[in-house]
Amino acid sequence: MTAFLTIIIVLFIAVAIWQMVKIFDLAQVGASNNQVATDKDNKINGYLMMGFLVFIYVITILSFWYLGDLPLVSNSASEHGPQIDNLMIISMVIIFIVQTFTQFLLHYFAYKYKGEKGRKALFYADNNTLEAIWTFIPVIVLAGLIIYGLFTWTSIMNIDESEDPLVIELYAQQFNWKARYGGEDNTLGMANVRLIDIDRANILGVDESDPNAQDDIITTELHLPVGRPVLFKMRSQDVLHSAYMPHFRAQMNCVPGMITQFGFTPTVTTAQMRERDEIKEKVANINALRAERKEEIEEKGQELLYEFDYLLLCNKICGKSHYNMQMKIVVETQEEYDAWIKEQKTFKNSLTN
Amino acid sequence: MSAHADTHAHDDHGHHHKETFVTKYIFSQDHKMIAKQYLITGVIVMGIIGILMSLMMRMQIAWPEEPNVIFEALLGKWAPDGVMDADIYLALVTIHGTLMVFFVLTAGLSGTFSNLLIPLQIGARDMASGFLNMISYWLFFLSCVIMILSFFVEFGPAAAGWTIYPPLSALPMAQGGSGMGMTLWLVSMAIFIASSLLGSLNYIVTVINLRTKGMSMTRLPLTIWAFFVTAIIGVVSFPVLLSAALLLIMDRSFGTSFFLSDIFIQGEVLHYQGGSPVLFEHLFWFLGHPEVYIVLLPALGITSEIIATNSRKPIFGYRAMVMSILAIAFLSTIVWGHHMFISGMNPFLGSVFTFTTLLIAIPSAVKAFNYITTLWKGNLQMNPAMLFSIGLVSTFITGGLTGIILGDSALDINVHDTYFVVAHFHLVMGISALYGVFAGIYHWFPKMFGRMMNKNLGYIHFWVTAIAAYGVFFPMHFIGMAGLPRRYYTNSNFPLFDDVANANVLITMFALLGGAVQLVFLYNFVRSIFYGKKAEQNPWKSNTLEWTAPVEHIHGNWPGEIPHVHRWAYDYSKPGHDEDFVPQNVPLYDGEEELQH
Numbered sequence A: 001m002t003a004f005l006t007i008i009i010v011l012f013i014a015v016a017i018w019q020m021v022k023i024f025d026l027a028q029v030g031a032s033n034n035q036v037a038t039d040k041d042n043k044i045n046g047y048l049m050m051g052f053l054v055f056i057y058v059i060t061i062l063s064f065w066y067l068g069d070l071p072l073v074s075n076s077a078s079e080h081g082p083q084i085d086n087l088m089i090i091s092m093v094i095i096f097i098v099q100t101f102t103q104f105l106l107h108y109f110a111y112k113y114k115g116e117k118g119r120k121a122l123f124y125a126d127n128n129t130l131e132a133i134w135t136f137i138p139v140i141v142l143a144g145l146i147i148y149g150l151f152t153w154t155s156i157m158n159i160d161e162s163e164d165p166l167v168i169e170l171y172a173q174q175f176n177w178k179a180r181y182g183g184e185d186n187t188l189g190m191a192n193v194r195l196i197d198i199d200r201a202n203i204l205g206v207d208e209s210d211p212n213a214q215d216d217i218i219t220t221e222l223h224l225p226v227g228r229p230v231l232f233k234m235r236s237q238d239v240l241h242s243a244y245m246p247h248f249r250a251q252m253n254c255v256p257g258m259i260t261q262f263g264f265t266p267t268v269t270t271a272q273m274r275e276r277d278e279i280k281e282k283v284a285n286i287n288a289l290r291a292e293r294k295e296e297i298e299e300k301g302q303e304l305l306y307e308f309d310y311l312l313l314c315n316k317i318c319g320k321s322h323y324n325m326q327m328k329i330v331v332e333t334q335e336e337y338d339a340w341i342k343e344q345k346t347f348k349n350s351l352t353n
Numbered sequence B: 001m002s003a004h005a006d007t008h009a010h011d012d013h014g015h016h017h018k019e020t021f022v023t024k025y026i027f028s029q030d031h032k033m034i035a036k037q038y039l040i041t042g043v044i045v046m047g048i049i050g051i052l053m054s055l056m057m058r059m060q061i062a063w064p065e066e067p068n069v070i071f072e073a074l075l076g077k078w079a080p081d082g083v084m085d086a087d088i089y090l091a092l093v094t095i096h097g098t099l100m101v102f103f104v105l106t107a108g109l110s111g112t113f114s115n116l117l118i119p120l121q122i123g124a125r126d127m128a129s130g131f132l133n134m135i136s137y138w139l140f141f142l143s144c145v146i147m148i149l150s151f152f153v154e155f156g157p158a159a160a161g162w163t164i165y166p167p168l169s170a171l172p173m174a175q176g177g178s179g180m181g182m183t184l185w186l187v188s189m190a191i192f193i194a195s196s197l198l199g200s201l202n203y204i205v206t207v208i209n210l211r212t213k214g215m216s217m218t219r220l221p222l223t224i225w226a227f228f229v230t231a232i233i234g235v236v237s238f239p240v241l242l243s244a245a246l247l248l249i250m251d252r253s254f255g256t257s258f259f260l261s262d263i264f265i266q267g268e269v270l271h272y273q274g275g276s277p278v279l280f281e282h283l284f285w286f287l288g289h290p291e292v293y294i295v296l297l298p299a300l301g302i303t304s305e306i307i308a309t310n311s312r313k314p315i316f317g318y319r320a321m322v323m324s325i326l327a328i329a330f331l332s333t334i335v336w337g338h339h340m341f342i343s344g345m346n347p348f349l350g351s352v353f354t355f356t357t358l359l360i361a362i363p364s365a366v367k368a369f370n371y372i373t374t375l376w377k378g379n380l381q382m383n384p385a386m387l388f389s390i391g392l393v394s395t396f397i398t399g400g401l402t403g404i405i406l407g408d409s410a411l412d413i414n415v416h417d418t419y420f421v422v423a424h425f426h427l428v429m430g431i432s433a434l435y436g437v438f439a440g441i442y443h444w445f446p447k448m449f450g451r452m453m454n455k456n457l458g459y460i461h462f463w464v465t466a467i468a469a470y471g472v473f474f475p476m477h478f479i480g481m482a483g484l485p486r487r488y489y490t491n492s493n494f495p496l497f498d499d500v501a502n503a504n505v506l507i508t509m510f511a512l513l514g515g516a517v518q519l520v521f522l523y524n525f526v527r528s529i530f531y532g533k534k535a536e537q538n539p540w541k542s543n544t545l546e547w548t549a550p551v552e553h554i555h556g557n558w559p560g561e562i563p564h565v566h567r568w569a570y571d572y573s574k575p576g577h578d579e580d581f582v583p584q585n586v587p588l589y590d591g592e593e594e595l596q597h
């Protein structure tokens, strides 16, 4: 219904524009107008340029005001998260300054030097000093960003295996996720899609003869003990997927035929995160919005009340239900984790005959 | 001093062939007619289809899974009871992206303006090979027809994204669109690439060989520099996409394993072994990244010309502009990996690509500053073409700046494939290049059709479009920074994103407004072709050679001898001249110095 109403409104706007067009059009009949801008046009459009500058500033401010709670630069839940967030904030500040300044120059000049009959422009074709300046300023700024960025990148991507990370396989298929834990020995058994045996419930193609595989644990929820480095090994059985864990500033593609990896250390448990003021506020806001759409949500059979959870999303187009390929992530204390993992079936015991 | 020297008033040398309707309008070999054919097919028709698709996507995102009369009418069986199907959403994303990037802004943009302007601005009678030029257009036409036909096959058109990454694009069982639809996509693109290569070779040869007397490379208008370098980038990179497409066809139809390995789908293991999807990504982006400059550079070239003419000032830093075009062209071929930071390739490669990517920001910054300086102390004539050019500089800056974030591998981890990316590339390449197209149409309409477009309608068109473009794509950055992935049919399965739903509705409103105002343009365009005010020979008082040719189109462009060139294209408001412009064919007067640029 909203859709329909909006379309009607838009149609009205279209008609209004159309009428304006007609009026402009008629007003011109007979006038000795050769369709080249006159001084009057220059003036009007010059002022509009300043108006547009204001529009750009306003839309910037409004966007920050209403959408400026940026989950990707605040409340990160991994050890390297703040590093990325800092770099992001620095970059955004630089962008903001350059944007504000250059848009001002552009639109202000367009207004200031709007054409007038009889005036002559300044014949000014070159100035090497000026050009050197605006070549070197970006060079210096970018050099700083590049160096900072590369340090961050290298420290994130180089996984230190000596820290004894918890090894977890993330397994993607159209359209769901599985996690496989190494079990007691923290070592994943060999696996290949050719070994998949649906009848025996060996859905990940784990090698049944591999001793390391026997105690592996396959789950549909991802539980992580807080404070312990995790090393994810990603696999996909069919098409490309991407394991996107925005709260942890983590993402890696899952590629059929190869194993990719990404590591991080979660630092905030789900319970702690839910207690943060920003998150509480966000959740309250979302729940208020959901309350307005109560019927629609219940009709879909969804839970009305939203509670914060970390999520793993698929972020590479993978087919029809790409938009709904998710897995819940729970970060918890070591004890909670131990209790949870003890309840899960090992691979050996999960097979059917 | 007369500004209109040398050329006209010769009698007609009259190499007139007998022309039939077919040779004049359909199988024409005349570059001006071919330009118009590209304009109508590539920009107008394909543009309308592409925009309609984007509006449907936006409506689906704003009002997910709600019945919509427009879907019912336009999508038919893909929208049972007016509710859009998830498969067709992905098909719309894919075909919208493909049409906009390749058909509208590569073939449409270069096809129209390179064809029209290269011979006219360098002083040539036509392209080096009119015949190849004609073939190029008709191959393009064929590829359009095939792409559109793919909407009518049983399981719908290709739906794997415009990047068609395998295995999704390779396996018919992975997705409805990966059957016949993908086959047609690949065939269409193969033909498209052939067309594009023929066109590009023609442009390159023409610029190198057919410049009139006096038109040295350093006197070329920046439009021609841009078209020329664009054609070179195309010739270097499109063949790589062609080979990727051919290998993909082999994987699909002949059982090879270039891109596929270890796949289990729909209950069976496939035989593929040893290939790698990452290889495809390398091949694709080796074209894909240069492609954004194939789209952008011609638009920047057009803008350089229009900003100089309408500022009544020389373009600032001609030499630096040429150098940055060349630098961008070179760098654009070694940055492709910034699309693949998290593809699973070696992180060290990621570092290298971060480095090269941020380098490319430098020539881009130089260009932006040079445009702004050109405006400084100018005498700006606010014609619609000028407005769109200024608009281009504005969106180019806004969109380009966020490239600093996406090009930084550490930051890309988190915003990769979110709406942040969608916002970035639409502004920097989509909207900017589209503004370039509009600017070009308003500016050279008199040259193409001998009539003027209505300027007031042009003003409405520009201002509403400009507001809509920022309204759509500026807030979108923030939605991306909330973590919302792109290519999602609906976000309603993620309560997490409920707080951006209202912003999405607003964006859609702006998109609908932007779409609606294109009707004003369309009306103005069509009407002006038939009833527009008759154009003068040089309505914008411009220096380049095309304005020395008569308004009425003739074969060979100039009735008499081809004008000779005595100066660069940017002698606007030059001291020592009465008029504020001095066309390129006006000889230097005694003692006049040609600007050493």
Ligand code: HEM
Pocket: B051, B054, B055, B057, B058, B093, B094, B096, B097, B098, B100, B101, B105, B160, B161, B162, B163, B422, B426, B429, B430, B431, B434, B472, B486, B487, B488, B511, B514, B515
């Ligand atoms: C009329 C203004 C436009 C609107 C409202 C619009 C809207 C959209 C939307 C909603 C998407 C889908 C985003 C997603 O789900 O990932 C999209 C994708 C895309 N658009 Fe546009 N678009 C517009 C103009 C353009 C232009 C001028 C270009 C030219 C470069 C363009 C190129 C693309 C590309 C390449 C994609 C990505 C397709 C893919 O993900 O495979 N769009 N656009």
Ligand SMILES: [Cu+2]
Pocket: A241, A242, A314, A315, A316, A317, A318, A319, A321, A322, A323, A325
């Ligand atoms: Cu997916």
Ligand SMILES: [Cu+2]
Pocket: B288, B289, B290, B292, B335, B336, B338, B339
């Ligand atoms: Cu790129």
